[in-house]
Amino acid sequence: MSVMDKDDAEVLEGLSSQLAMRTLPRLGTLYSALIAAAITAVIVVVTPAAGIAGSLVIWYLMYMLVQTVWSFRVEGRRFAVDRLATTLVWTAFLIALTALVWILVSVTIRGLSAFSWDFLTGTMRNVSPLREGGGLAHALVGTLLQVGMAAVIAVPLSILVAIYLVEYGRGKLATFVTFFVDVMTGVPSIVAGLFIYTFWVLTFGFERSGFAASLALTILMIPVIVRSTEEMLKIVPNDLREASYALGVPKWKTIVRIVIPTAFGGIVTGVMLSIARVAGETAPLLLTTFLSQSMNPNLFTGAQASVPTFIWDQISSGTPASIDRAWAGALVLIIVVVMFYALARLVAKLTAPARQ
Amino acid sequence: MAKRIDIKDLDIYYGDFKAVEGVNIAIEPKSVTAFIGPSGCGKSTVLRSINRMHEVIPGAYTDGEILLEGDNIYAPDVDPVNVRGTIGMVFQRPNPFPTMSIYDNVAAGLKLDRAKGKGKNLDDVVEKSLRGANLWEEVKDRLDRPGAGLSGGQQQRLCIARAIAVEPQVLLMDEPASALDPISTLAIEDLVHELKRNYTIVIVTHNMQQAARVSDTTAFFNLASIGQPGRLVESGPTETIFTSPVERATEDYISGRFG
Numbered sequence: 256m257s258v259m260d261k262d263d264a265e266v267l268e269g270l271s272s273q274l275a276m277r278t279l280p281r282l283g284t285l286y287s288a289l290i291a292a293a294i295t296a297v298i299v300v301v302t303p304a305a306g307i308a309g310s311l312v313i314w315y316l317m318y319m320l321v322q323t324v325w326s327f328r329v330e331g332r333r334f335a336v337d338r339l340a341t342t343l344v345w346t347a348f349l350i351a352l353t354a355l356v357w358i359l360v361s362v363t364i365r366g367l368s369a370f371s372w373d374f375l376t377g378t379m380r381n382v383s384p385l386r387e388g389g390g391l392a393h394a395l396v397g398t399l400l401q402v403g404m405a406a407v408i409a410v411p412l413s414i415l416v417a418i419y420l421v422e423y424g425r426g427k428l429a430t431f432v433t434f435f436v437d438v439m440t441g442v443p444s445i446v447a448g449l450f451i452y453t454f455w456v457l458t459f460g461f462e463r464s465g466f467a468a469s470l471a472l473t474i475l476m477i478p479v480i481v482r483s484t485e486e487m488l489k490i491v492p493n494d495l496r497e498a499s500y501a502l503g504v505p506k507w508k509t510i511v512r513i514v515i516p517t518a519f520g521g522i523v524t525g526v527m528l529s530i531a532r533v534a535g536e537t538a539p540l541l542l543t544t545f546l547s548q549s550m551n552p553n554l555f556t557g558a559q560a561s562v563p564t565f566i567w568d569q570i571s572s573g574t575p576a577s578i579d580r581a582w583a584g585a586l587v588l589i590i591v592v593v594m595f596y597a598l599a600r601l602v603a604k605l606t607a608p609a610r611q
Numbered sequence: 612m613a614k615r616i617d618i619k620d621l622d623i624y625y626g627d628f629k630a631v632e633g634v635n636i637a638i639e640p641k642s643v644t645a646f647i648g649p650s651g652c653g654k655s656t657v658l659r660s661i662n663r664m665h666e667v668i669p670g671a672y673t674d675g676e677i678l679l680e681g682d683n684i685y686a687p688d689v690d691p692v693n694v695r696g697t698i699g700m701v702f703q704r705p706n707p708f709p710t711m712s713i714y715d716n717v718a719a720g721l722k723l724d725r726a727k728g729k730g731k732n733l734d735d736v737v738e739k740s741l742r743g744a745n746l747w748e749e750v751k752d753r754l755d756r757p758g759a760g761l762s763g764g765q766q767q768r769l770c771i772a773r774a775i776a777v778e779p780q781v782l783l784m785d786e787p788a789s790a791l792d793p794i795s796t797l798a799i800e801d802l803v804h805e806l807k808r809n810y811t812i813v814i815v816t817h818n819m820q821q822a823a824r825v826s827d828t829t830a831f832f833n834l835a836s837i838g839q840p841g842r843l844v845e846s847g848p849t850e851t852i853f854t855s856p857v858e859r860a861t862e863d864y865i866s867g868r869f870g
Contacts, residue, residue: 425669494706498770500667502720502777503696503727512723516710 277329287325291317315346359589366586369579375587379548379565384572391584393550394565398591400554401465401544401561402534405472410526412473413480420481421488422510439478447474448539456543463544465551465559471539476529483525487518520603527599531592537563562588613640613811614680614780616661621675622840623656623665630656632840634675636830643807645822645849646815648832649864653841654815657832658783661813662698663691679780696720696727699779703786705766707758707773714754716769717741720777727777736776744772745802764795771802775810782806784814788821800825819865823853831861 270277280286295314298304304313319342327335369387377390416436420429451471455461491514499509515522540546546564551557562584569581616638623631631653638644646654659665660673663684676683684694707716717737721727737754741747746768750761758769767787774782784803788796803825806812816822822829830846845858856862 492706494702494704495708497664497667497700498702498706498708498773499719499723500692501662501664501695501700501702502723502773503692503694504720504723505692508723513708513710517708519710 276331278334279326279329283325284322287322288318290321291315294321318342362582362585362589365579365582367583369576369583370586374580374583378550379560380550382548384569384574384577387576387579389580391560391562391565391580391587393547394560394562394584395587395591396550396552397465397544397547397559397561398534398563398588400552401468401472401540401559402530404466404469404554405476405533406526406530408469409473409476409480409529413477414484414522416477416481417484417488418510418515420485422506422514436478436481439474440482442474442478444471444475444536445538445542447471448542450474451539452542462556463558464556465544465554465561467543468540468559468561469554471543472533472536475533475536475539479529479532480525483528484518484522487521487525488514490521491517516606519606523602523606524599527595527602531595534592534595535563535588537567540564541567562591613809615640616781616811616813617676617678618657618661619676619678621657621660621673621677623653623660623673624671625668626670629840631832632842634843636843636846638811638813639828640811641807641809642827643803643812643814643825644828644830644846645826646813646830646832647817647819647822647864648841648844649834650817651841652832652834654830654832655785656841657843658785658813658815659700661781661783662700663694664700666691696724696777697779698781698783699774699777700783701767701771701774701785701787704790705763705770707761707766707769709757709759711758712755713750713758713761713769716758717772717776719773724777740772740776741769743775743806744768745798745805746772762795764791764798767791767795767799768802771799771806775806779810781811781813784812786815786817789817796821823849829853831856831858831864833860833864 291314294317295310298313298317299310304310319339322342323335323339326338373388374390375395376392377388378393379389379391380393382389416432420432423429424432448471451467451474452463455467455470456463461467495513495517496509499513500506504512540561541564544561545558546568547558547560549560551559553559566581566584566588569577569584572578618634618636618638621631621634622629623634634657636644646658648654656665661677661684665671665673673685675685677685679694679697683689684698708719711719714737715722717740718733721731721733721736738747738751741750746765749765750756750769758766761769767790771782771787788799791799800821803812803814807827814822814825826849828846829849829852831844831852832841833844834841844860845852845856847857852861853865856865862868
């Protein structure tokens with residue numbers, strides 16, 4: 256409005272019409288950055304401020320100040336606030352991205368030194384921590400078996416719970432279930448491990464095994480899948496349920512044939528993310544199956560290795576060769592998780608409801 | 612196949628709230644009955660109670676009788692699933708199943724109920740239903756395409772095809788054209804005219820001209836006052852209701868002088 260309030264002659268000077276307004280030059284952002292750099296240079300020279308990190312912080316604050324003040328003078332308050340907010344959002348995005356890229360790059364670079372075909376196919380049996388070589392085939396098999404079994408138990412259970420909560424649950428029982436799912440979301444993974452250890456191993460006397468580890472992972476997966484499935488079922492429009500009822504289709508068939516297929520892509524994504532999450536768990540596995548240097552394809556007897564416990568073990572050994580193996584193990588774990596995620600995206604895409 | 616409906620002393624509740632009170636009306640077979648009235652007067656609620664869709668909402672229930680050719684659909688031993696298979700419904704917003712093709716949408720009722728689909732040639736049913744909904748010529752070359760990819764008017768006719776594929780006795784339509792443009796609306800109205808040869812049709816509409824054009828009988832619903840339950844003010848042959856209604860409120864509403 257402030258622009259409109261000015262004298263007509265002044266407003267129209269250099270502008271195409273009454274509706275037009277003054278704006279920063281097209282490269283205003285770049286100019287602001289350069290001016291901020293100049294101010295920063297002066298501050299660093301004149302004052303005791305020094306160092307790259309300090310200079311960057313000063314430059315960033317100056318950049319925001321210069322651009323906001325300039326924009327406020329030329330474009331007005333709304334555009335100045337818009338530019339400031341845009342800058343802050345981009346900053347937050349870049350900080351988050353930096354952490355992610357940093358992890359990926361450093362794990363890839365350090366992990367590649369010990370990474371090879373032999374590393375994927377060999378085990379640590381009779382490999383001294385001091386020697387190079389060895390592999391994590393035993394750990395990879397362990398992780399796939401343990402996480403696979405956890406998924407086999409957790410996925411149907413969680414999806415049924417979510418269906419109950421969204422389609423049937425009313426009153427006290429539903430409130431209770433929701434409450435306990437919330438509580439389970441907050442359970443630290445080591446507590447899940449301890450629970451299975453006391454419940455399965457100490458109370459019932461079963462031996463520690465990969466299966467015990469699967470049970471601990473199940474506890475961690477259930478709340479994640481219940482929550483995501485619940486959200487996906489909730490966004491299925493009620494219109495579709497009613498359309499199905501109006502055809503004389505019973506409720507259970509409506510859920511199985513209409514509601515679940517409509518939400519399928521989202522449910523699969525939630526399941527895959529929960530798998531990716533528990534694939535990196537270490538503490539509950541140490542309590543329930545500990546670790547192993549040899550291949551043990553039997554989920555139900557004896558200690559079984561897994562990729563996270565492999566990494567933990569190699570780091571604990573502390574020799575240069577074993578630390579290289581730990582990094583390579585981390586790389587393998589990231590690749591496995593990324594593969595799961597890519598698979599989830601693919602399935603979600605293939606099963607998504609047809610778009611208009 | 613068309614059957615008559617008699618509504619007797621029907622009260623409809625949402626939990627503690629009485630939404631509709633004391634509805635008595637006879638709906639003749641092979642005719643179109645229009646429910647008109649201001650928003651919130653309970654006409655959609657009455658419509659939804661005719662195929663027991665009302666009770667899908669938690670806490671909602673009804674009191675009174677609705678007789679389908681003499682049989683009370685609210686008798687304790689009646690399964691609502693059977694009622695809904697006999698009394699079909701078309702909704703205000705087109706709602707084709709997004710995961711299904713045009714073909715599967717039409718066949719959905721038969722595919723999801725094997726007993727109903729038994730011994731029927733699905734291809735024939737799909738073609739017949741789509742022809743019945745005046746949609747066949749437009750979609751016959753792309754039956755495997757997703758139903759959600761059609762225009763709004765085509766989607767609504769697809770939903771009508773889906774509803775008549777299960778061969779109901781009665782077809783309930785809840786403002787079926789209110790989300791459509793005038794051309795699609797005309798297509799739906801023409802379709803209603805054709806459908807009444809085989810079905811008993813009840814249609815809720817906010818559009819007075821539409822009620823006058825398509826219906827044989829018109830029922831006017833209104834609220835006694837704000838917060839009071841809705842009630843049926845009067846019903847009768849459409850021509851009578853539109854030219855010489857008995858009640859003052861009906862005349863005011865139809866002539867646009869409503870409060």
